[in-house]
Amino acid sequence: MTALTQETVAALSETVAVPSYDRSRLTAGIVHIGVGGFHRAHQAMYLDRLMNEGKAHDWAICGVGLLPGDARMRDALTAQDGLYTLVLKHPDGTREARVIGSIIDYLFAPDDPEAVIEKMADPSVRIVSLTVTEGGYNIHPVTGAFDAQAPAIRADLEPGAIPATVFGLVTEALRRRRARGLVPFTVMSCDNIQGNGEVARHSFTAFARLVDDGLADWIEAAVAFPNSMVDRITPVTTDEDREAVAELFGILDAWPVTCEPFTQWVLENDFSRGRPPFEEAGVQVVGDVEPYELMKLRLLNAGHQALCYFGYLGGHRYVHEAATDPALAKFLLDYMDLEATPTLRPVPGVDLDGYKRTLVERFSNAEVRDTLARLCAESSDRIPKWLLPVVREQLARGGPVTRAAAVVASWARYAEGSDESGEPIVVVDRLGDRLMAAAKAQRQRPTAFIEDRELFGDLADDERFVAPYLRVLESLHAEGARATVRWLAG
């Protein structure tokens, strides 16, 4: 068994693919904020691919963690010189592993915010990329306005405050670059948000405007915020994953990443100061990402939400169990075909029926062991961004919303905080208390959950949405999730 470090990695090449490039020659051109499972399965992997082909040596990654919980990632990556094992789980049970070497440094902002700011202000850094989750952009779910009153934002805006949020840190780095006469870096969002680049532009300029109008104008004019569609199902790493990496490959890795074999990245070609030759690593670099984003967010991500609450309430715990439950699979396909697909734009070179079939296959991969609990978490950031736009578009065009309304009803039932046998459900959501209070009130006032206008806007006033929503909620209460899904699936 070998502990993974720069010193030991060459010796591991007998059991696993390791970086073929000289890591001591790499320099950081990218600062990435939010180094979790997904970044390490996706962007860092694409850069590692390029580096293995002798390219992009000046585009290595300096990871940054902002939240207290990131101390664990700091410790794991620092002890391993930034190296980690990426394991692809094929549906036939085979595992494909590779040690990724593209992350060469890690800074933990709570320890040293100044180091993070100076790193981003350094001229060699040309991209600051982000995976800070859907909630990380601090925008109102219905109006899309930046929430300047959020306590962390207010703290960052106090005179003389040391920045702690992504907005405070990035804005201060951009302020220094402007003061030093440097070209700004590109801000590249890789979060699952429609128009993620536009949303990032809106949030960062809104924050900067609270600091200094001139700076905000400069950011608006000079900083590129490319949109992107990112895709690779990456579950949370478990102790079993760590043990399997040790057993199968002889590697002691504090924090390996496991994921499905599929990967996709469609990226808008809009960068302030150059970019790695991503297309040479399989990234689709295009002029207009929107059709790809809509397809992915409304079919895959909203599709995940269609499975997760019904699946969990019906006794499943893994995504593959829910996706291979015949009634639930039919319900998912009906949602995709009848409600989501009519709201999509034609996607260049993509056969939508094939895409949907592949999605069902990906969800059904039992090896990936993605949990329904992961998909049920932070729903108040997900449902308004992925599913409710489908509802609104369908209402506007006079189309059906029965299945989307059913998904919202299943969330409302899940948020009551106990399953059908009375076992508690841990509702993980930054609005958890508010959601649970509303969900409990719905036993007396059935529309209580959807009356939250901050999440649902005026949907509670639209009978075309409310009627199917209430029918499904009533069925969930009276008959349970499995019977409700069978009824919905016809």
Ligand SMILES: NC(=O)c1ccc[n+]([C@@H]2O[C@H](COP(=O)([O-])OP(=O)(O)OC[C@H]3O[C@@H](n4cnc5c(N)ncnc54)[C@H](O)[C@@H]3O)[C@@H](O)[C@H]2O)c1
């Ligand atoms: N896991 C996937 O399958 C997947 C696939 C495609 C896209 N994504 C995108 O990546 C994001 C992260 O997923 P993950 O699986 O890596 O999660 P993760 O929990 O492994 O990592 C999340 C990271 O984001 C940071 N973060 C969270 N909120 C933040 C905030 N407000 N400010 C700064 N940093 C913050 C955390 O500290 C952590 O470093 C998702 O929310 C999604 O938008 C994930």
Ligand SMILES: O=P(O)(O)OC[C@@H](O)[C@@H](O)[C@H](O)[C@H](O)CO
């Ligand atoms: O990670 P989130 O919060 O964006 O959403 C949960 C899942 O739907 C998501 O992680 C998918 O697995 C992913 O988007 C697949 O590419």
